Amino acid sequence: MAETHHETVHFTGHVQGVGFRFTTRQVAKEYEVAGYVKNLADGRVLLEVEGTAAEVAAFVAAVEERMHGCIRKVERTSERRAPRFSGFSIL
Numbered sequence: 001m002a003e004t005h006h007e008t009v010h011f012t013g014h015v016q017g018v019g020f021r022f023t024t025r026q027v028a029k030e031y032e033v034a035g036y037v038k039n040l041a042d043g044r045v046l047l048e049v050e051g052t053a054a055e056v057a058a059f060v061a062a063v064e065e066r067m068h069g070c071i072r073k074v075e076r077t078s079e080r081r082a083p084r085f086s087g088f089s090i091l
Contacts, residue, residue: 013072
């Protein structure tokens with residue numbers, strides 16, 4: 001199985017209760033990515049996304065651009081691995 005680019009992204013700021021997850025899912029429809037987005041108990045939002053490196057980078061940049069007024073900090077880690085997701089969902 002071919003490897004894919006995977007990123008784990010934590011968004012900090014006023015990111016819950018503002019449509020962040022819904023917007024992220026809508027943006028995902030514009031890119032060839034798979035994964036999920038969910039609220040965390042500590043107030044952050046977690047994004048797990050995979051696809052080509054270019055698609056993932058463009059997708060995360062688009063989320064940051066659309067939600068820039070809500071985001072105070074973005075923490076990203078990436079790795080190459082076998083694909084684990086199909087489609088994009090809100091958890």
